[in-house]
Amino acid sequence: MRIAGRHYRTIALAADGCSVEIIDQTLLPFTFKLRRLQSLEDAAQAICEMTVRGAPLIGVTAAYGVALAMRTDPGNASLRRAMTTLGATRPTAVNLHWALARMSETLQPLAPGARAAQAYAEAWAIAEEDVRCCEMIGRHGLKLLQALAARSPGRRLNVLTHCNAGWLACVDWGTALAPIYAAHEDGLPVHVYVDETRPRNQGAALTAFELGAHGIPYTLIVDNAGGHLMQQGQIDVCLVGSDRATAGGDIANKIGTYLKALAARDNDVPFYVALPFSSIDWSINDGLAQIPIENRPAREVTHLAGLDERGRRIEVRIAPTDATAANPAFDVTPARLITGIITERGVAAADYAGLAALYPERSEARRAGA
Template identity: 65%
Template structure:
């Protein structure tokens, strides 16, 4: 427990699962079984596979009796590395926000739309899409964030809005379909989203609804940026629409919603007829042609094979 204290909840759960298996059976077979189990929980997200590959690569050469303790140590190192990546993403994205702020009247905020949660609850410390926002706030640049609710799990309403409030960032919660309306009226200066997997050609797979935001941004000449650490780039995939598996989640997430009652109790209610079926694809793919730039830890890359190769020549 002392070694996982302070780790993001997702990493902590994964590491505890790995270590619990390794304490009971630290064999290679058990290590492979844990890899398969955890990988199947998020088939769309490439960074989970990257972390699982790294842990297996690191643990396999070790004597079985040393693997549990070593797994904790490597997890801590990965978390610390992620802090550095996210901070660098924030600095590179901050330059974009500064450029927009310089074109506005003094004191007028830079209005940013984001979708889903790519903050420090999902990653480490700064988050990815939120990192430029946090650094801009710390630098004294006025920003205002329009937070998509992100149905059906409401990560924006429940997580991103909570982060913005805690950090003192001015923000407004909007329904998912309001983004295009605001763009048409010049209320959005830029869009920043995260990604679960980016192809070697610059296609971006992110939470369902991202594609529609990118279409609206393109139609209204609003820059659309994606913030991503390099582990989310899948160098083996080129056509995101054809090659990235899209996680299909429970229909109950669409038909049922959780919320807090006036009495302060957490309750679940149904919002559709019991006989109505629901579909729940968790992600969609935004083609590279709709992406203004990819904000990485090394700089802002063009959303193309050439752009990513120039930024990461050793991986390409």
């Protein structure tokens, strides 16, 4: 992704060769600022406070967090502490636990003296793998978008997306936005309806920012407008990301995704979910019963943050001072409402057979009880 003519990734090793540079996403879309993570605590705090967010990026940040911990102290107790601290940051995105398990498997057998260098190498490998996966998701998703566009030649293709599943949520490209970037590059007249995504407004702040930076036409809408637009025939396809998919094809994504899937089904609009293999939790089948849903602070619901007339960042209260608010951050869309799952290996039906056909090695391991 290019910002003002320079190519960025959302996370990278800093020039000093040990600290880790991230984009502070809490300041977007108004300020583009890089921040450095120097310690395990910095990495954990960045994930908790959503300075970095999005399932794949949370996983990569956790991997680098382990590397930062190993640099300070490569002992067994320190490794265990890194796993516990990072593992407790955010519960829903399985990429976090996947990345930590991979770091642990790599580092545990090594002598402490060899751990720091290997931890940095593995974190880098996880980041590179994410970039490759997202690029492939873009290519597979492009074919779907081309097929949809071919139904009405010469007309713009309207995609509805929710939250931010773009390059800001990953290392580069994105999951749900990768096919859109690929379509734009391919010359398809693609236009995106961007759900604002209350309460944290990842759509308004982040998706609008990155689509705009890339020159992709978009229209920002309030979360409740999607159903109406579908009824009016203004949405050709819904394309969203995911924080965790079950082996049976249910998916958890940002709160409100489920309502879009229901509206899509009622209006015969295809509903696709884009995700890399690291977002599939092969150990569970039933998304509603088994995916842990993060509950976030009530203040995100009772208050809104933005800039005042003089460009100063402020927070304003929008509810009575004594209002009680609930803030579940994710919901589960059942597999039956999903048209297909776009992965780095191709498009799968949203069920066990579909996913297992793309990942035979995982279904083998599952049968063997691994």
